[in-house]
Amino acid sequence: MKNTLRAPLVFFLAAFLLAACAAPSQKRGGQNFSAAKGESPVVSAPETPEEKLPDPPSQDPSSKNAPADKTVRVLLAEKAKTAEIKHSGRVYVYTPDLSKKYKVSAPGTLAVKALGNGKIQLGTLQAAQPIILEPAKDTLLTWNKNVYSGKIFIIPAGNAFHLVEHAPLETYLYGVLPYEMSYTWPLEALKAQAVAARTYTLKSLENVKNKNFDLYSDVRSQMYKGGGKQFDSVRKAVDETRGQVLTHEGKLFYTYYHANCGGGTDDVRSWNPGAASIKPLSGASCKYDAHSKSHSWQMNVSHAKVLAYAKTVGLAGTLKSIKIARKTDTGRATNLTIRTSKGSKTVACGKFRLATGIRSCKINKVSVRKNDVHFEGKGYGHGVGMCQDGANGMAKGGKDYRKILKNYYPGAKIAEIK
Numbered sequence: 408m409k410n411t412l413r414a415p416l417v418f419f420l421a422a423f424l425l426a427a428c429a430a431p432s433q434k435r436g437g438q439n440f441s442a443a444k445g446e447s448p449v450v451s452a453p454e455t456p457e458e459k460l461p462d463p464p465s466q467d468p469s470s471k472n473a474p475a476d477k478t479v480r481v482l483l484a485e486k487a488k489t490a491e492i493k494h495s496g497r498v499y500v501y502t503p504d505l506s507k508k509y510k511v512s513a514p515g516t517l518a519v520k521a522l523g524n525g526k527i528q529l530g531t532l533q534a535a536q537p538i539i540l541e542p543a544k545d546t547l548l549t550w551n552k553n554v555y556s557g558k559i560f561i562i563p564a565g566n567a568f569h570l571v572e573h574a575p576l577e578t579y580l581y582g583v584l585p586y587e588m589s590y591t592w593p594l595e596a597l598k599a600q601a602v603a604a605r606t607y608t609l610k611s612l613e614n615v616k617n618k619n620f621d622l623y624s625d626v627r628s629q630m631y632k633g634g635g636k637q638f639d640s641v642r643k644a645v646d647e648t649r650g651q652v653l654t655h656e657g658k659l660f661y662t663y664y665h666a667n668c669g670g671g672t673d674d675v676r677s678w679n680p681g682a683a684s685i686k687p688l689s690g691a692s693c694k695y696d697a698h699s700k701s702h703s704w705q706m707n708v709s710h711a712k713v714l715a716y717a718k719t720v721g722l723a724g725t726l727k728s729i730k731i732a733r734k735t736d737t738g739r740a741t742n743l744t745i746r747t748s749k750g751s752k753t754v755a756c757g758k759f760r761l762a763t764g765i766r767s768c769k770i771n772k773v774s775v776r777k778n779d780v781h782f783e784g785k786g787y788g789h790g791v792g793m794c795q796d797g798a799n800g801m802a803k804g805g806k807d808y809r810k811i812l813k814n815y816y817p818g819a820k821i822a823e824i825k
């Protein structure tokens with residue numbers, strides 16, 4: 408730890424010493440930057456015009472770029488107290504108002520900690536406003552073993568801080584694909600995934616609710632572990648579909664996808680009753696996912712797990728039975744009735760699935776046994792939109808990504824964002 412801390416400490420000490428030398432002011436690109444006299448091997452104010460000067464992130468970055476190069480803001484960590492961010496090369500460190508602005512040239516590790524009262528510390532720099540780490544071209548940032556090439560914003564939040572990456576859309580997709588689908592799968596399946604993930608992302612950007620970020624880096628949005636790691640197949644899939652999205656009646660829609668549909672997908676309302684039913688999300692047949700072990704499954708869930716969920720819907724007592732109350736034509740349960748010694752409740756199967764960990768709501772059999780609850784079913788996930796195992800099966804069978812998308816999002820068009 409000590410060694411990794413030394414570099415930033417030296418750098419900041421040097422920065423403050425240099426700043427204390429009453430440096431003359433230089434105008435660059437409409438901004439005033441204080442330029443240090445002399446050059447330190449560790450830190451200096453950006454000098455050369457060809458070096459990209461960091462933008463002050465005062466305006467929403469997602470609104471100022473062309474859609475194909477849109478910046479997405481991804482929440483990497485929420486309410487962290489400490490973080491160590493490695494940089495493989497030069498990195499710029501600055502605050503949004505540019506009152507603090509440094510360059511660290513040598514690779515190293517930057518340690519961040521929350522000081523409380525809305526303050527954060529990085530090296531010797533303390534701030535009550537965000538600190539931005541902008542990697543130079545070819546520099547990668549590593550946090551929590553994930554590799555990022557976008558800017559990382561460290562945003563004070565009470566007695567903690569958030570880490571938010573601002574990454575170009577296509578770079579973001581490099582970091583989504585390998586965690587939503589195996590990078591070893593055929594290129595055409597990966598391309599279908601790239602178009603679906605790109606569409607899902609841009610649709611999500613229409614409904615941003617959080618001030619500091621657009622997307623989570625987990626299943627609440629899409630899995631994302633940084634766009635800095637190189638997977639040739641993933642790069643090819645993203646690059647060869649650059650800017651391509653799915654539309655219905657000229658508009659983006661939520662291109663849901665899931666691991667395995669168990670032989671057929673369902674209407675979006677089977678899983679989300681409040682969603683608008685549109686043709687591309689109305690269900691499709693799938694003859695291509697039987698090779699996967701997710702196609703048919705059996706599993707046992709403890710009484711405790713079911714009862715813990717029952718408690719959240721106001722049902723106490725000991726478990727007596729679970730019955731399918733309603734299901735779709737394809738056999739996916741939309742509602743289950745849980746009966747205990749104290750009464751019964753009919754609940755949405757989707758919520759029950761997430762709470763208990765059953766693989767899908769395509770349940771063929773459920774029986775409450777003495778020590779557990781036994782389920783038998785088909786598929787993995789919510790069963791709406793693209794079936795990933797099916798996409799894999801179609802690609803292996805020689806179908807291209809357009810055919811795959813056409814099968815799982817019937818009636819949708821592939822459009823190019825400009």
Ligand SMILES: [Zn+2]
Binds near residue numbers: 794
């Ligand atoms: Zn399927």
